[in-house]
Amino acid sequence: MTCTKQKIIEAAICLFNTKGYHGTSVRDIASEAGVNVANISYYFSGKKGLLEHLVTGFLEGYISTMAEAFEMRHVLSPKEVVFLIVRDILHYQSSHRSLTRFVYRELSLDSILIREIMTTYLQREKYYLKHIIETGREQGVFIRTPFAVFMSQLKGMLSAPYLYPQYISEVLYERPSDEYFTKMYGKEVEKWLSMMMEGNPSPVTQVLHL
Amino acid sequence: MTCTKQKIIEAAICLFNTKGYHGTSVRDIASEAGVNVANISYYFSGKKGLLEHLVTGFLEGYISTMAEAFEMRHVLSPKEVVFLIVRDILHYQSSHRSLTRFVYRELSLDSILIREIMTTYLQREKYYLKHIIETGREQGVFIRTPFAVFMSQLKGMLSAPYLYPQYISEVLYERPSDEYFTKMYGKEVEKWLSMMMEGNPSPVTQVLHL
Numbered sequence: 190m191t192c193t194k195q196k197i198i199e200a201a202i203c204l205f206n207t208k209g210y211h212g213t214s215v216r217d218i219a220s221e222a223g224v225n226v227a228n229i230s231y232y233f234s235g236k237k238g239l240l241e242h243l244v245t246g247f248l249e250g251y252i253s254t255m256a257e258a259f260e261m262r263h264v265l266s267p268k269e270v271v272f273l274i275v276r277d278i279l280h281y282q283s284s285h286r287s288l289t290r291f292v293y294r295e296l297s298l299d300s301i302l303i304r305e306i307m308t309t310y311l312q313r314e315k316y317y318l319k320h321i322i323e324t325g326r327e328q329g330v331f332i333r334t335p336f337a338v339f340m341s342q343l344k345g346m347l348s349a350p351y352l353y354p355q356y357i358s359e360v361l362y363e364r365p366s367d368e369y370f371t372k373m374y375g376k377e378v379e380k381w382l383s384m385m386m387e388g389n390p391s392p393v394t395q396v397l398h399l
Numbered sequence: 400m401t402c403t404k405q406k407i408i409e410a411a412i413c414l415f416n417t418k419g420y421h422g423t424s425v426r427d428i429a430s431e432a433g434v435n436v437a438n439i440s441y442y443f444s445g446k447k448g449l450l451e452h453l454v455t456g457f458l459e460g461y462i463s464t465m466a467e468a469f470e471m472r473h474v475l476s477p478k479e480v481v482f483l484i485v486r487d488i489l490h491y492q493s494s495h496r497s498l499t500r501f502v503y504r505e506l507s508l509d510s511i512l513i514r515e516i517m518t519t520y521l522q523r524e525k526y527y528l529k530h531i532i533e534t535g536r537e538q539g540v541f542i543r544t545p546f547a548v549f550m551s552q553l554k555g556m557l558s559a560p561y562l563y564p565q566y567i568s569e570v571l572y573e574r575p576s577d578e579y580f581t582k583m584y585g586k587e588v589e590k591w592l593s594m595m596m597e598g599n600p601s602p603v604t605q606v607l608h609l
Contacts, residue, residue: 211422377549
């Protein structure tokens with residue numbers, strides 16, 4: 190990737206996280222990146238192209254991270270695969286912190302672009318997790334919650350530290366981008382997963398049957 | 400509240416969730432609400448005033464919901480108070496679904512307005528929860544995770560179904576605004592809280608000491 194292209198991407202992500210996507214003009218991005226505004230048309234055919242590039246780029250990486258972990262199902266137990274997916278996704282997101290924040294925010298919008306992107310990528314995510322959980326069930330490991338609730342909670346767990354870094358630093362006084370916090374957070378998400386998947390299903394608890 | 404003011408608020412929230420705050424003009428809002436554009440200046444002194452009105456209005460209600468549950472600490476156990484807070488907040492958010500979505504999205508931005516609002520409201524939230532957890536600790540009920548991680552996870556749990564309704568409906572095929580889904584989700588968050596607060600602290604688990 191050229192330096193110019195990279196500079197545009199970094200400037201755009203930074204501005205989108207401060208003033209929002211719509212609050213940022215192509216001119217703002219060019220000026221922040223220190224490049225001529227024509228470069229944005231040249232590399233991304235404008236701001237919307239840049240948005241698509243960022244969101245699909247992030248989700249491509251997200252899904253291929255997940256796909257790689259999913260391949261490990263031939264050598265690991267279903268539970269281990271879920272753990273691996275979560276660990277690798279958190280690691281991926283930590284390597285693209287600002288982009289992650291931007292994409293999760295965009296995913297919360299009711300737009301046609303987001304709808305199209307979602308059906309492409311997040312249906313794959315759903316497929317992977319459903320497949321592993323089903324395999325787990327066959328082997329006697331149950332997820333003690335309905336699938337849609339589990340997925341929603343997982344989305345919350347995976348997105349919160351990236352969506353609200355300002356809250357974490359200015360209200361909770363922790364540094365969300367510190368290795369320390371990231372590791373601690375990951376460990377706690379694993380603990381949650383453990384609790385979700387441990388043991389035999391109890392008759393009073395609602396159990397997922399796919 | 401006048402009908403005009405209410406119509407402006409509803410049109411604004413709807414448009415902000417579709418095109419984003421910055422992607423929506425005062426003219427769009429007036430036209431969607433079917434009112435004269437001058438009314439927006441009159442009632443809110445413009446779009447920024449409307450944003451402030453929405454965000455602080457939501458957080459006022461959020462914090463007073465929490466404050467009311469917090470008052471119950473004189474008659475309920477710390478664990479019961481945490482449960483009550485979570486139940487009441489989910490209920491509050493479900494009664495203001497679109498506004499909740501908008502506010503959580505705005506909270507993810509690095510802006511001065513958000514920073515100021517956060518220190519006012521979310522420091523109070525932190526105070527309430529810290530107080531209850533500390534009281535719990537004195538009575539032998541431990542939260543098995545560092546406070547900042549617990550709060551981040553809680554934010555994720557409480558925000559996910561409101562931030563990603565499109566994901567829930569179009570990928571998971573559930574209706575996030577259905578009474579059924581809301582109840583089921585609430586029950587599962589309570590289960591998570593139960594797991595977090597149950598039992599005596601184990602020496603190998605990291606335990607919160609405030």
